[in-house]
Amino acid sequence: MSEIASGKRETVDVAIVGAGPMGLVTALMCLRAGLKVAIYERQADFAGSPAWNGTGVLAPDCEADGADATIVDLGRRSIELWPTLIPGITLNGALVLGNRRQPTAIDDYSTFVLNYEWVDEERIAALEPALAAIYSRGMFFPQAAHADPRLMFTGLRDVLEAGGVRIRFEWVGTIDGLQAERIVDTRGLGARDRFPELRAVTAEMAQVRSHKVELSRPVRLLHNRHSLYVTPRGQGVYVIGATTVDDDRGGMSVRSAGELMTHAVSLLPAFADAEVLELRSGLMPVLMNGVPKVQVGERVIAVNGLYRYGWMVAPAIAEDLLRVIYTQATKVIHAHRPIRP
Ligand SMILES: Cc1cc2nc3c(=O)[nH]c(=O)nc-3n(C[C@H](O)[C@H](O)[C@H](O)COP(=O)(O)OP(=O)(O)OC[C@H]3O[C@@H](n4cnc5c(N)ncnc54)[C@H](O)[C@@H]3O)c2cc1C
Numbered sequence: 001m002s003e004i005a006s007g008k009r010e011t012v013d014v015a016i017v018g019a020g021p022m023g024l025v026t027a028l029m030c031l032r033a034g035l036k037v038a039i040y041e042r043q044a045d046f047a048g049s050p051a052w053n054g055t056g057v058l059a060p061d062c063e064a065d066g067a068d069a070t071i072v073d074l075g076r077r078s079i080e081l082w083p084t085l086i087p088g089i090t091l092n093g094a095l096v097l098g099n100r101r102q103p104t105a106i107d108d109y110s111t112f113v114l115n116y117e118w119v120d121e122e123r124i125a126a127l128e129p130a131l132a133a134i135y136s137r138g139m140f141f142p143q144a145a146h147a148d149p150r151l152m153f154t155g156l157r158d159v160l161e162a163g164g165v166r167i168r169f170e171w172v173g174t175i176d177g178l179q180a181e182r183i184v185d186t187r188g189l190g191a192r193d194r195f196p197e198l199r200a201v202t203a204e205m206a207q208v209r210s211h212k213v214e215l216s217r218p219v220r221l222l223h224n225r226h227s228l229y230v231t232p233r234g235q236g237v238y239v240i241g242a243t244t245v246d247d248d249r250g251g252m253s254v255r256s257a258g259e260l261m262t263h264a265v266s267l268l269p270a271f272a273d274a275e276v277l278e279l280r281s282g283l284m285p286v287l288m289n290g291v292p293k294v295q296v297g298e299r300v301i302a303v304n305g306l307y308r309y310g311w312m313v314a315p316a317i318a319e320d321l322l323r324v325i326y327t328q329a330t331k332v333i334h335a336h337r338p339i340r341p
Contacts, residue, residue, distance in 0.1 A: 013180065096140075121136040203241070203243060210274035240261075285305055
């Protein structure tokens, strides 16, 4: 019988390695389930995770044009779970608009995505007055959410610390040496020893401030290369992104910086006068098919390959992991309802 099941405890029940979205959310779910948890992070702070520079768009239905159905399913379940974990998640939908130079692109896009309403000029103006008289046709995704990733990190840290969970930053130990009954390895790109097929893909974002623009939800203007949103952070701050560039250089290219700025101005010309606050990039962990993978071993459960969807899918994956921990299952069975026939 397992030590969790028998009630006999080692130092902690679950050691989480890696303090990115996957590690922190798993830790919180384990804590809420009554388990004793500790977190081990190699870096000195949360900025070691690419998610620190995330755009914070939680819009699985809008992403169904490029994402696997599993990701869409996990994302939809995660949107239900996020508000139960931390405050600060805004659930007021996302708007997708066609590019005026390619008017049929939105019709093509609509064949791939789910759970939307077509919106006309009047409805667009009601949802986002700043876009009135500029766009005559778009799609509204009511079940999309957004949040500020840096506040998600600090929000998760606060609830974890309030529950007595310690995050050990600058940790240099080995997974085998951890005193815990189960270990959850969420090291992202640090886990190439366990996932040899893991590769890095660069994503880039810009943060700007404009007091001339007022948007209240993520707005995606269809782009021929990237899935780009302009997302409000409050107080006139907007995040534009993210590009996805299939190489591991990690830094922001001149081309991408130009693309992000041009994109915001194409959406709304008033962005031309915005002040550039930040240009940031990060390396995301990707597996062969772009879908997250969970490896269940006797003691170590490893999760990786969250690609550009870490914030969007982490709660639903953590829910699955918790089930594995409690039932001693040898593989993950997704409990979520399939959303496609
Ligand atoms: C510009 C940009 C925009 C993005 N926008 C979004 C978005 O809008 N929505 C969304 O859902 N996702 C977004 N993402 C993707 C998101 O950041 C990733 O999917 C997410 O970071 C993956 O989470 P993870 O916890 O699996 O791994 P990571 O975030 O990579 O975390 C792994 C952690 O493990 C630590 N670590 C590594 N090795 C060790 C070791 N040996 N010991 C201890 N710790 C270790 C690392 O330092 C890191 O903190 C974006 C990413 C970028 C770069």
